Amino acid sequence: MYQFFVEDAQIGKEFITITGSDVNHIKNVLRMKPGEKIRVSNQQGKDYYCEILELGDDFVQADILDSEAAGTELGAKIFLFQALPKGDRMETVIQKAVELGVYEIIPVAMKYCVVKLDAKKAENKKKRWQAIAESAAKQSKRSRIPVVHEVMDFASAVEYAKNCQVNLVPYENERGMVATREALDSLHAKDSISVMIGPEGGFSEEEIEKVRTEHMQVISLGKRILRTDTAAIATLSLLMLELEMMEAKQEK
CATH class of the missing domain: 2.40.240.20 (Hypothetical PUA domain-like; domain 1)
Structure with a gap:
């Protein structure tokens, strides 16, 4: 249908x-x-x-x-803060994030982002990205089209993320999966959740210090270094699994 x-x-x-x-x-x-x-x-x-x-x-x-x-929507609202990647990887992230149930997508300009967008390019990209979100929402039978925001700077993104009940920051230098498991176990089916994904060059020390100061949960995605687009998809997949299982248990 x-x-x-x-x-x-x-x-x-x-x-x-x-x-x-x-x-x-x-x-x-x-x-x-x-x-x-x-x-x-x-x-x-x-x-x-x-x-x-x-x-x-x-x-x-x-x-x-x-x-x-809302027959196909997650009970939780996931806000993906994605550092601007090279090439067309942002398009892939948006498409897959929508399929995985994300609520909003916020592109973020971070210190080590290779891509730099001026105002005109950013506006054109936003229109393209929103069209991709709509197409993916139709394909995956979403009940709403996730909003793709204008590009934010890192400080603004952190402030916006703080409105969420849970803030997760996958970081390539974080070691051990205990904190990741604890973070997933602490979720509730109706939470608002922010996910902050760094760029190809990784988070800067100042950026990681900032999220730690704001008491965001810095977590690991395992022993291997993931590309920025892979990290986004991996994190959203973990969240979707946890949240869908919670909802299934509540329905019994």
């Missing part, structure tokens, strides 16, 4: 009206017909199961058959 997203204003009591670029995608790419079923979500995470009723020139109208609240 194909997935689409709409604003609340497009949702009526009995039907949903889809507009914009999705109309062309439904009609000319997917070649869908009246009577076919689709899944539609709003940005609050509510899912609607619908049947296409009419295909207009600039709209698609679908009858609402059923609905449920």
Whole structure:
């Protein structure tokens, strides 16, 4: 079943009206017909199961058959603070992070980031990254599209992360998995969790000292040094497993 997203204003009591670029995608790419079923979500995470009723020139109208609240979302909200990587690795991180259930993605300019973006380039990148997040949300049947923020400097990112209940900082020089296990064991299914991932050059000593001063949990991802994009995916995979297991136990 194909997935689409709409604003609340497009949702009526009995039907949903889809507009914009999705109309062309439904009609000319997917070649869908009246009577076919689709899944539609709003940005609050509510899912609607619908049947296409009419295909207009600039709209698609679908009858609402059923609905449920956030059927595919994690109970916890994970905020990924990703240092700007080289090449197209940020696109890979965003795609995989969305598939793994991340709530928001915050690109961060850190001391040892190789990539330097001026204001114009950063704005163009943000639009591209948000489009990738939307595509990944559709593919993975998310109930909402994670927001990709504008690039933040490190100090601003730390301040924003402090709003979360749990703050995790995987660090290549941290040794031992005890702290990592303790951090995962301390999670709750409804927590807000920040994950701060360093760049290819690693965190600077000043940056690590800053997160320790703010009482963020510095953890290890094992004995091997991971690329920045691998570290993000590995950490989110660990969190998804822990949180999904918690939710499954609570449902029993």
